[in-house]
Amino acid sequence: MAENQTLTIRFGIIGCAEIARKVSRGIALAPNATVVAVASRDVEKARRFIAVNALPEDTVAHGSYEALLDDESVDAVYLPLPTSLHVRWAVAAAEKGKHVLLEKPTALCVADLDGILGACEANGVQFMDSTMWMHHPRTAKMKELLSNSDLFGQLRSINSIFTFSANQEFLKNDIRVKPDLDALGALGDLGWYCIRAILWAVDYELPKTAVALRGSVLNEVGVIMACGSSLIWEDGKVATFHCSFLGNLTMELSVLGSKGTLHLGDFVIPYEESSAAFSFASNSGFKELVTGWNPLPSKHVVMTELPQETRMVGEFARLVSSIKSSGSKPESSWPAKTRKTQLVLDAVKASIDKGFEPVEIGS
Amino acid sequence: MAENQTLTIRFGIIGCAEIARKVSRGIALAPNATVVAVASRDVEKARRFIAVNALPEDTVAHGSYEALLDDESVDAVYLPLPTSLHVRWAVAAAEKGKHVLLEKPTALCVADLDGILGACEANGVQFMDSTMWMHHPRTAKMKELLSNSDLFGQLRSINSIFTFSANQEFLKNDIRVKPDLDALGALGDLGWYCIRAILWAVDYELPKTAVALRGSVLNEVGVIMACGSSLIWEDGKVATFHCSFLGNLTMELSVLGSKGTLHLGDFVIPYEESSAAFSFASNSGFKELVTGWNPLPSKHVVMTELPQETRMVGEFARLVSSIKSSGSKPESSWPAKTRKTQLVLDAVKASIDKGFEPVEIGS
Structure with a gap:
């Protein structure tokens, strides 16, 4: 793969929260990102989310978060889950090699966040929190x-x-x-x-x-x-x-x-x-x-x-693309900002x- | 004197602080107020203040605050003195029957302010602090x-x-x-x-x-x-x-x-x-x-x-006029606001x- 090639980053969305509607539109509008999968514990809910939000027809609905994390067509996950579930699913995503765009607040405490950031670092995946106005x-x-x-x-x-x-x-x-x-x-x-x-x-x-x-x-x-x-x-x-x-x-x-x-x-x-x-x-x-x-x-x-939100997704996808195409390191300034917050x-x-x-x- | 007759209230300004320039213009623009005297411990300073600020030619320059308080042509004083001098001169003004428009902060502490407000009440004169935006x-x-x-x-x-x-x-x-x-x-x-x-x-x-x-x-x-x-x-x-x-x-x-x-x-x-x-x-x-x-x-x-500031002076002068012309009581809501502040x-x-x-x- 050529260095610095700009890839289209394929997102999986884990959880069908209201905010995921806005971010999935944000992903759809980004020139370097697309939604390929949506997971809910209820597969019908994931299907409805895909239909209602006019996601691409071939977007896969998964009936469990694990299934989405095992989906090899997914490069990165957007996690709009309740905060208490962040550690479990962000760590699981990182361990499956998925890059993590995490809804805020990122964790219930910094010890939990450190678990997430540690897993991202250990697995060489990009971490960014979803604080849109930054972008x-x-x-x-x-x-x-x-x-x-x-x-x-x-x-x-x-x-x-x-x-x-x-x-x-x-x-x-x-x-x-x-x-x-x-x-x-x-x-x-x-x-x-x-x-x-x-x-x-x-x-x-x-x-x-x-x-x-x-x-x-x-x-x-x-x-x-x-x-x-x-x-x-x-x-x-x-x-x-x-x-x-x-x-x-x-x-x-x-x-x-x-x-x-x-x-x-x-x-x-x-x-x-x-x-x-x-x-x-x-x-x-x-x-x-x-x-x-x-x-x-x-x-x-x-x-x-x-x-x-599209600019956020675009920046995140650009970093992921750089890691995937040229083997560069994840950008550390984003997790550092998250951690200080x-x-x-x-x-x-x-x-x-x-x-x-x-x-x-x-x- | 007829009831509710609108009088032109005659102000004496005690002290030639910078803020007194703005307020003396405010008085000059008020339809029911005029400046008749300015006092400074240096009579030349009072004369210069009158000239520089285009006050009426017959405005009297006093070389002491006491002289202004003894001036029977003065109905009300505006006091832009340093806060530490407020008790002394506001009380003296009230005791001479002058209504008191006092620059803020009104006193160094509420005990001092209570001395001022007590003197105003005892002498039946209107008190108001000079918080212009209220008006x-x-x-x-x-x-x-x-x-x-x-x-x-x-x-x-x-x-x-x-x-x-x-x-x-x-x-x-x-x-x-x-x-x-x-x-x-x-x-x-x-x-x-x-x-x-x-x-x-x-x-x-x-x-x-x-x-x-x-x-x-x-x-x-x-x-x-x-x-x-x-x-x-x-x-x-x-x-x-x-x-x-x-x-x-x-x-x-x-x-x-x-x-x-x-x-x-x-x-x-x-x-x-x-x-x-x-x-x-x-x-x-x-x-x-x-x-x-x-x-x-x-x-x-x-x-x-x-x-x-002209609206403030106008409201103050209206209250003073009402006291002078119809013997009404001073309006108590203004000192109450001052005291709470x-x-x-x-x-x-x-x-x-x-x-x-x-x-x-x-x-």
Whole structure:
């Protein structure tokens, strides 16, 4: 096989969660990826998923996850299973030589994640978590501005909010309110994105300490419905975030530097698919007599031909193709970002469990 | 004198701080107020202030604060003095029967503020703090939406940020970095607005507890350069704020309800003087397959003929006129708002002083 040949990576989807519908469309739109198999413990459910989501007619429906992992036509798996099942099936996938695109939150704790990452490394397969907004071209544009010391200066503080208003059905029956399925609740589902955004803004420098904010809300079986945390770095940077199943859909990110301010209100899912905006202000000041601002913050708009989930799939497939065609090593920066996110998430959870005491962030 | 006659209220300005320039213009633009006297400990400074700011030619320059308070042509004083001087001069003004418009932060602690408010009450004079944005018509429009339970639901959480990037001269010599002048530093200067915005959003229901956020920055003489706090209410509402002299000019307010989200980036000083905008989202959700939002947040624009400081002066003068012309009592809601702001500010300061321990908010 020629070096650097671009292969079309063949995905198997394990589990028919709602989010898998969006990602399977994402795969279908990617020029270097395709869905070849879907597995559910109920083969009829897998068949329906293939039909309803207009996947290629020859997509194979498997009646067990094991069968999909034994399917030699599958290069990589996308795993949208409940978090409690991630270790088992991500490790099994890696051991079968399948590359792993894993839905977030990646694990219930970093020890579990290390099991997954260890299996991926040992088997030479690519790992990436499914944090889609990382792959939007807006994200790169924002990072370019945050990295410009004339425009942004030194990073001082970050605030992030991700909430949505869950209905009664969700609050009673969704996997994200169940201790045996997605035990991290809103922290895992929404706080994951806030923590990732904060780490992204600081170039993945781990904070020293997490102190969860009082006022977190747990359901009657102890799963987090709403919480927040402050994070503190050695050099004085600070961040806060708030995540909740109990507030209107909101996803804000504000990053403040000594000279600049970034703000956006749709950092996880852009308001529109084909373009996304953000506000950036630099060296802000007032007009004479403080009657207004000068300069005003600028609105930046970034277009994208492909949706962010397709860009994610495309990047993942590109790395897999490189491994398959030229024998290159898996890209280690993606699992490293995942692991740091999980470390911070673990510390916030521990702080909540310890009655909002400060918790040092591990490594 | 006929009842409800609208009088033109005659202001004396005590102290020639930079902010007094903006407020003296505000008074000049108010249809029911005028500046008649300016006092400085240096009479030449008062004369220059009158000339430079194009105040009426017959404005009297006083060479002492006492002289202005003895000036019978003065109905009301605007006091932009350093906070440490507020008790002395606000009390003296009240005792001379002058109505008091007091610059924020109003006092170094609630005990000092109570001295001021007690003197105002005892002497039947109106008290108001100079928090200008309270009087912008945008503020009323936002409150209307927050009060609409169909659109906003139940209030869940608030975040507020107010920072500006002080230059080296400020960090060395401004009164706001000096323990004997404005000892509350960034908390008093900027955090005041964040706390007021949070209280405004919850209809002035005091939080139960303040927990200052680790990572506050003090200068070498112990004055706060940057800090933040979380606030927690009995019923589960939560808020956070961050204020700093070390970050690019930023003033954000996000108020989240179970059904709605309010956001604006210029809550203290609108970007433009004649109109001000905010974003409001209600019952936000996603499009099919989460490819975007539906509905999108709406942008609301509120026009104002008069700048917010003029509206503030106009409201204050209207109350003073009512007292003078019809013998009505001073309006008690303004000092009540001030006092609650100061109570929360005191609790945040105490939490910082106690190493970020939770502090119950007094009453």
